[in-house]
Amino acid sequence: MSxxxxxxxxxxxxxxxxxxxxxxxxxxxxxxxxxxxxxxxIEDMRHDEDGFQDRGDDYASTIKRVxxxxxxxxxxPIYWYSMTGTMKNFVDRWSHSMRDAAFPDFKAQMGTKExxxxxxxxxxxxxxxxPMVEQFKYIFEFMGVEFKGYIIGKGNKPGDILEDKVxxxxxxxxxxxx
Amino acid sequence: MSxxxxxxxxxxxxxxxxxxxxxxxxxxxxxxxxxxxxxxxIEDMRHDEDGFQDRGDDYASTIKRVxxxxxxxxxxPIYWYSMTGTMKNFVDRWSHSMRDAAFPDFKAQMGTKExxxxxxxxxxxxxxxxPMVEQFKYIFEFMGVEFKGYIIGKGNKPGDILEDKVxxxxxxxxxxxx
Amino acid sequence: MSxxxxxxxxxxxxxxxxxxxxxxxxxxxxxxxxxxxxxxxIEDMRHDEDGFQDRGDDYASTIKRVxxxxxxxxxxPIYWYSMTGTMKNFVDRWSHSMRDAAFPDFKAQMGTKExxxxxxxxxxxxxxxxPMVEQFKYIFEFMGVEFKGYIIGKGNKPGDILEDKVxxxxxxxxxxxx
Amino acid sequence: MSxxxxxxxxxxxxxxxxxxxxxxxxxxxxxxxxxxxxxxxIEDMRHDEDGFQDRGDDYASTIKRVxxxxxxxxxxPIYWYSMTGTMKNFVDRWSHSMRDAAFPDFKAQMGTKExxxxxxxxxxxxxxxxPMVEQFKYIFEFMGVEFKGYIIGKGNKPGDILEDKVxxxxxxxxxxxx
Numbered sequence: 078m079s080x081x082x083x084x085x086x087x088x089x090x091x092x093x094x095x096x097x098x099x100x101x102x103x104x105x106x107x108x109x110x111x112x113x114x115x116x117x118x119i120e121d122m123r124h125d126e127d128g129f130q131d132r133g134d135d136y137a138s139t140i141k142r143v144x145x146x147x148x149x150x151x152x153x154p155i156y157w158y159s160m161t162g163t164m165k166n167f168v169d170r171w172s173h174s175m176r177d178a179a180f181p182d183f184k185a186q187m188g189t190k191e192x193x194x195x196x197x198x199x200x201x202x203x204x205x206x207x208p209m210v211e212q213f214k215y216i217f218e219f220m221g222v223e224f225k226g227y228i229i230g231k232g233n234k235p236g237d238i239l240e241d242k243v244x245x246x247x248x249x250x251x252x253x254x255x
Numbered sequence: 256m257s258x259x260x261x262x263x264x265x266x267x268x269x270x271x272x273x274x275x276x277x278x279x280x281x282x283x284x285x286x287x288x289x290x291x292x293x294x295x296x297i298e299d300m301r302h303d304e305d306g307f308q309d310r311g312d313d314y315a316s317t318i319k320r321v322x323x324x325x326x327x328x329x330x331x332p333i334y335w336y337s338m339t340g341t342m343k344n345f346v347d348r349w350s351h352s353m354r355d356a357a358f359p360d361f362k363a364q365m366g367t368k369e370x371x372x373x374x375x376x377x378x379x380x381x382x383x384x385x386p387m388v389e390q391f392k393y394i395f396e397f398m399g400v401e402f403k404g405y406i407i408g409k410g411n412k413p414g415d416i417l418e419d420k421v422x423x424x425x426x427x428x429x430x431x432x433x
Numbered sequence: 434m435s436x437x438x439x440x441x442x443x444x445x446x447x448x449x450x451x452x453x454x455x456x457x458x459x460x461x462x463x464x465x466x467x468x469x470x471x472x473x474x475i476e477d478m479r480h481d482e483d484g485f486q487d488r489g490d491d492y493a494s495t496i497k498r499v500x501x502x503x504x505x506x507x508x509x510p511i512y513w514y515s516m517t518g519t520m521k522n523f524v525d526r527w528s529h530s531m532r533d534a535a536f537p538d539f540k541a542q543m544g545t546k547e548x549x550x551x552x553x554x555x556x557x558x559x560x561x562x563x564p565m566v567e568q569f570k571y572i573f574e575f576m577g578v579e580f581k582g583y584i585i586g587k588g589n590k591p592g593d594i595l596e597d598k599v600x601x602x603x604x605x606x607x608x609x610x611x
Numbered sequence: 612m613s614x615x616x617x618x619x620x621x622x623x624x625x626x627x628x629x630x631x632x633x634x635x636x637x638x639x640x641x642x643x644x645x646x647x648x649x650x651x652x653i654e655d656m657r658h659d660e661d662g663f664q665d666r667g668d669d670y671a672s673t674i675k676r677v678x679x680x681x682x683x684x685x686x687x688p689i690y691w692y693s694m695t696g697t698m699k700n701f702v703d704r705w706s707h708s709m710r711d712a713a714f715p716d717f718k719a720q721m722g723t724k725e726x727x728x729x730x731x732x733x734x735x736x737x738x739x740x741x742p743m744v745e746q747f748k749y750i751f752e753f754m755g756v757e758f759k760g761y762i763i764g765k766g767n768k769p770g771d772i773l774e775d776k777v778x779x780x781x782x783x784x785x786x787x788x789x
Contacts, residue, residue, distance in 0.1 A: 088299040112298075118341045119334070120290075121266040124413050156297070158393040159337055162344035163296045169340045203760065204748055205393050207741045208386035211567075214738055215336040215383050226737065235302050246780045381582065382570055385563045389745075392560055404559065424602045444655040468654075474697045475690070476646075477622040480769050512653070514749040515693055518703045519652045522696035561749050564742035571692040571739050591658050 080106040080255060081146035085153035085164025087112050092197040092232035093154045095239070100150075100195065100228075100248035104255050107146060111163050114139055119169040129173040136170050137179065144183075148191050148255070149222070151213065155198030155229075159209045168216065188221030193251065197244075199233035226251065258284040258433060259324035263331035263342025265290050270375040270410035271332045273417070278328075278373065278406075278426035282433050285324065289341050292317055297347040307351040314348045315357065322358075326369050326433070327400070329391065333376030333407075337387045346394065366399025371429065375422075377411035404429065436462040436611060437502035441509035441520025443468050448553040448588035449510045451595070456506075456551065456584075456604035460611050463502065467519050470495055475525040485529040492526045493535065500539075504547050504611070505578070507569065511554030511585075515565045524572065544577025549607065553600075555589035582607065614640040614789060615680035619687035619698025621646050626766035627688045627731040629773070634684075634729065634762075634782035638789050641680065645697050648673055653703040663707040670704045671713065678717075682725050682789070683756070685747065689732030689763075693743045702750065722755025727785065731778075733767035760785065 082101065086093050114135035122129045131137070143149065153160040160168070174183040194213050198206050206229045217224040228251065230244030231237070238244060260279065264271050292313035300307045309315070321327065331338040338346070352361040372391050376384050384407045395402040406429065408422030409415070416422060438457065442449050470491035478485045487493070499505065509516040516524070530539040550569050554562050562585045573580040584607065586600030587593070594600060616635065620627050648669035656663045665671070677683065687694040694702070708717040728747050732740050740763045751758040762785065764778030765771070772778060 086299070087297055088302070091299070112296075118290075118339070118344070119265055121264070121269070121332070124266070154299070156347050156350070157343070157397075158390045159343065161296070162340055162347045165335070165337070165343045166296070166340035169334050172334070200393075200397065204744065204758070207745060208389035208393070210738065211386040211741060212336045212390075215378075215386070219335075219378065224738070243777070243781050243784055247777055250777055382566065382580070385567065388560065389563065402560070421599070421603055421606055425599055428599055442655070443653055444658070447655070468652075474646075474695070474700070475621055477620070477625070477688070480622070510655070512703050512706070513699070513753075514746045515699070517652070518696050518700035521691070521693065521699045522652070525690050525696045528690070556749075556753065564745040564749070567742040568692040568746075571734075571742070575691075575734065 078148055078255070079146045080104065080148045080150065081143050082106050082108045082150045082152060083143065083164070083167070084108065084110045084112070085151070085161040085167070087161060087163055090235070091154055092230065092235070092238035093152050093195060095236070096197055096228065096230050096244055096248055097150065097152045097195050099245060100251045101255065102252060104252065107142065109139060109143060111167055116163070116166050116170065118166050119172055121172070123172070123176065129176055136167070140170070140174055140180070144186055147189070148193070150193045150195060152195045155196050155202055155206050155209060158205055159212060171220070184220060191223040191225045192217055193225050194227040196227070197230040197232045197238055199231070202229045202231050256326055256433070257324045258282065258326045258328065259321050260284050260286045260328045260330060261321065261342070261345070262286065262288045262290070263329070263339040263345070265339060265341055268413070269332055270408065270413070270416035271330050271373060273414070274375055274406065274408050274422055274426055275328065275330045275373050277423060278429045279433065280430060282430065285320065287317060287321065289345055294341070294344050294348065296344050297350055299350070301350070301354065307354055314345070318348070318352055318358070322364055325367070326371070328371045328373060330373045333374050333380055333384050333387060336383055337390060349398070362398060369401040369403045370395055371403050372405040374405070375408040375410045375416055377409070380407045380409055434504055434611070435502045436460065436504045436506065437499050438462050438464045438506045438508060439499065439520070439523070440464065440466045440468070441507070441517040441523070443517060443519055444510070446591075447510055448586065448591070448594035449508050449551060451592070452553055452584065452586050452600055452604055453506065453508045453551050455601060456607045457611065458608060460608065463498065465495060465499060467523055472519070472522050472526065474522050475528055477528070479528070479532065485532055492523070495523075496526070496530055496536070500542055503545070504549070506549045506551060508551045511552050511558055511562050511565060514561055515568060527576070540576060547579040547581045548573055549581050550583040552583070553586040553588045553594055555587070558585045558587055612682055612789070613680045614638065614682045614684065615677050616640050616642045616684045616686060617677065617698070617701070618642065618644045618646070619685070619695040619701070621695060621697055624769075625688055626764065626769070626772035627686050627729060629770070630731055630762065630764050630778055630782055631684070631686045631729050633779060634785045635789065636786060638786065641676065643673060643677065645701055650697070650700050650704065652700050653706055655706070657706070657710065663710055670701070674704070674708055674714070678720055681723070682727070684727045684729060686729045689730050689736055689740050689743060692739055693746060705754070718754060725757040725759045726751055727759050728761040730761070731764040731766045731772055733765070736763045736765050
């Protein structure tokens with residue numbers, strides 16, 4: 078099993094990253110820090126005569142590498158009760174890949190994968206993070222990805238997550254499965 | 256009452272825009288097409304010694320104008336079961352404005368406003384759009400914005416929304432309130 | 434198409450009933466006022482040696498008649514952010530029917546049906562009624578019932594619903610489909 | 612701190628009860644097994660001239676004892692993606708207590724309490740149990756009860772819950788707080 082970690086955070090070594098590192102300790106993974114790539118918002122050209130146009134950024138090369146893995150772990154701090162805009166832009170672009178001759182089997186390929194979500198939020202995330210979990214559920218459902226589980230931790234200031242014993246324990250349980 | 260329409264769509268004259276134009280027919284509003292501005296993802300520098308840095312894009316001038324209105328209408332096609340990345344980036348940046356000396360009363364000012372959401376989706380939006388509505392609810396709640404209502408229409412191909420009689424009726428009812 | 438209306442309300446001629454009558458005007462339906470039947474809470478005996486026992490109430494005869502219809506309309510005032518306990522007891526009992534020799538094809542039969550939900554609430558139902566809609570979605574999904582749509586109206590005092598123009602319009606649109 | 616455990620399950624020693632016993636090991640609590648009381652569905656008489664009528668069952672004496680505690684733990688197996696009908700009937704009756712001269716300060720008294728929810732479900736409860744969590748959130752919010760946390764375990768057959776290590780760990784963490 079080959080694992081891709083897709084980081085949507087915009088702060089280095091934020092709580093969500095710390096929690097994820099705890100989960101993948103000693104496990105071989107490929108890590109994608111989306112903030113280090115140039116990934117533009119989608120421009121919806123589904124209904125244009127010529128269809129979607131290449132946006133000349135890092136999206137295509139990134140998704141190509143992500144596709145080589147079996148397990149995708151989406152890691153995002155909770156910004157405004159959902160994934161970061163940085164991660165959302167990445168997901169939005171899938172609408173292009175689904176119609177891109179360069180990715181002839183995009184949806185079918187994604188449909189063979191399984192996914193986890195790891196998120197940390199500061200404002201009652203166990204409750205107010207639930208719409209985000211449901212959003213991921215619908216995303217995975219649409220793509221045929223199996224949603225294997227999620228961890229929602231609590232943290233605000235740097236390092237807070239180390240106080241969230243349940244999240245750390247869940248990370249350890251996840252490690253055993255990976 | 257002064258009204259700002261904040262468009263998150265990336266396609267000109269998409270279904271969500273058609274539905275919104277139906278709602279604001281004959282009403283004076285200021286329109287913000289986010290796709291026409293350069294609004295970068297936030298970089299979370301809350302915990303940096305020097306705090307957030309200016310990103311040199313169109314965000315500050317845009318939010319400044321938005322703030323001058325009493326009623327905010329957030330208009331977004333449903334991309335992957337939530338607002339577009341384009342709109343999410345705009346909202347994410349509020350985290351900076353709340354800590355920006357250039358906007359000393361950002362949260363207090365936002366807290367005087369009322370908001371509506373207009374969205375159109377193609378995949379069972381009356382059900383699968385609900386997590387997005389809840390996200391907006393939490394966003395508004397956090398900012399003290401009064402969430403006055405929402406319209407979720409159904410549409411996929413250009414013009415589909417004109418078949419959604421309930422959404423059109425809701426748009427007309429909204430028009431009477433504006 | 435044969436239609437069953439399943440009323441969960443405990444007040445005669447409440448707002449939800451008024452809204453539903455508006456939707457079914459001039460249409461032949463069979464109406465089930467659950468409050469008029471004796472339907473006890475389920476006793477979970479799945480794991481007992483002898484399985485579920487007959488509870489000697491009106492459930493079996495009621496569900497038998499409901500099963501004869503193709504379209505089920507679940508009508509409930511929103512009590513504490515979900516269906517009434519009266520209606521919940523009725524649904525809970527399905528767990529027995531699925532294991533009851535008297536209903537050998539219960540799930541398969543349910544799986545041929547389509548359903549609507551009509552609900553009225555007093556406390557911001559367009560938002561706070563959403564978890565109930567999701568519960569119904571999962572219930573129908575589990576049973577293989579097609580969830581064709583829902584109407585959530587707003588009302589508290591008797592007759593309030595007549596002021597909810599959108600709900601009334603939705604009821605009229607539903608009428609055309611039935 | 613005085614603790615009431617309110618059990619909504621209808622099977623003795625079900626998974627939810629096992630999980631709860633694990634959480635309250637060695638702690639003094641008062642336990643209410645709702646299945647052992649006769650608690651009828653509410654009859655909504657808010658708008659009747661004479662208001663609600665006493666239903667002559669065990670509700671009043673039960674809620675009176677519950678009110679004497681500071682912390683309420685609601686324990687329910689997930690039936691059809693929400694609390695059991697047995698527990699729902701109990702909660703529905705609060706609408707009467709709020710208008711009952713015998714409970715002059717019902718809402719104010721409830722508003723001093725804090726609450727937890729412990730639930731176990733068999734069908735992807737970490738996802739499909741979320742609407743139930745949101746429903747409890749709104750219930751507590753309405754009453755002014757502080758929602759301190761919840762545990763959702765996974766289990767179907769008797770004893771399954773002992774395999775859910777995360778739920779057991781959460782129960783142990785909860786124990787430390789009680």
